[in-house]
Amino acid sequence: MSEIAVPQSFSIPENVSMADSVFRHEKESPEFVAFERPMDGKWVKVSAREFADQVRSVAKGLMASGVEFGDRVAILSGTRYEWVLLDYAIWTAGGVTVAIYETSAADQSKWILEDSGTSILVVEKDEYADVVREVADAAPALREMLTIEPGSGGKSAVEELIARGAAITDEQVEERRAQVVAESGATLIYTSGTTGRPKGVLLKHRHLYAESTACAIALPESMQAGRRTLLFLPLAHVFARLISFSAFDSRVTVAHTSDLTTLLDKFAEFQPDFILSVPRVFEKVYNSAKQKAYDGGKGKIFEKASDVAIQYSQSLETGGPGLGLKIKHAVFDRLVYSKLRAALGGKASMAVAGGAALGARLGHFFRGVGVNVLEGYGLTETTGGIIMNTPAAQKIGSVGKPFNGCAAKIAEDGELLLKGPQVFEGYWQNDEATKDAIREGWFHTGDIGAIDENGFVSITGRKKELIVTAGGKNVAPAILEDSLRAHPLISQVLVVGDSKPFIGALITIDQEALPGWLERHSLPAGTPVADLIKNADLIAEIDTAVADTNKKVSKAEAIKKYRILDTDFSIETGELTPTLKLKRNIIHEKHGSEIASIYN
Known part of the structure; x- marks a missing residue:
């Protein structure tokens, strides 16, 4: 099968605004607990009525601050309640929310602020304000910067905006909202x-x-009133954002945290019914459980339990488990699986994974344990998820079937093409990129995929060079590679890390620069690179180059480890094109062991 289309069963009102649900909930279910906030060691409930009051008040403050219909307001913050409050307030005021990662480097923030024409920037903490202050001052359209959590004595962004909006009436807010x-x-x-x-x-x-509508159709057991979820992925990422507004629309209670070091504690406290995550988190849960078992002398028990969980899950696709497997599964459920479920809060029986590949083995393991991880696929350009496994239609190892109203097609070169009501129309002020991405009505994803006879989509490769780490972070290798190649001692760089926990690199030494370096370090002329790979002075110099390069990107995009190769890439060896561009696939094949050693 090369194409699959799912009929659309819903319509989109012409006058719809994502802020509508705020005031609908206020009217129809004012006591619905929309959020729970961590305050003074406790989870404090926020009702739909309270949330609507706060959204309305902050929207008034934005209007009093000069935000007009269509103006851009940026949020540079970790995942927290105020992020969502500001998001809905911006929509209520007729504005457009510009999402910026809190880990973004100053240069990245500069481009976003200038290109978007942001008028107001809200940052989470003073330290973030310090990072972006210089570039913020240079952004021509930016009028001011507010802080969610300022230092002692400062007024928070929310408090400041509420105070400013005191003279704006409810009627003025409704007039503005009606424009959307x-x-x-x-x-x-x-x-x-x-x-x-x-x-x-x-x-x-x-x-x-x-x-939001398609997500509710795909996940009816999760997206329903009374359910609970804990969001910990960055709200600047479209994946977390879609769950945020979809959950609110469906009257799911949402809590937030950005501190991954205390994530398991938060799971235990909040006890979510379902979890949204990237595969890396599930890998960590599995690896930490395995390591803990080995440390306690129970490694063999864990290995057997893991095998049984995978077998049990696999049997669900072939008629179900036999009696013997059921008995083994029940035994390990008491010994192992229940503890793993407890680590996720004890109530979660389902999770949604996206942003990177999960892997069939891990998918079967968690389903066998009792936490069914539904893998999906999507991009920023598709408003997040557009293909997904669901409780009603799941094939572990695939990313599922298209959402309601969406279509997928495999082009002649294997590229995955998409259509659907949530697919964007074009890039902001970038017609050239838009023409390249959207052709004949189809969005070209840059990923290589396949569609099986039952309509399940699998991602088999990456057509474009963009790297997506196991944490779901998009990393453009060109910035890192170009910067490192500017160092006189470095000839070529290949950045790696697709579906890996961090970014790494292969580095080759410039043979023309080497003689002078050897002389300066009183080393024999002609010393081969193979003898220098562990040389302290060489490593120190490359370390400095890597550190300088890492300053240009966020922490998630920074190179954590690298390997120096004893040979250079060349046209003759087939690793470079005639124009000296990297042949990435060839290099990955030839130097697979060196790449693997980075992650050992």
């Missing part, structure tokens, strides 16, 4: 391209509405 329609811009999210310069993806209210 389905075709109005809702958010501007910047996604890395292979050139390294982020491209702005403008998503409209109708895109977000379609995504």
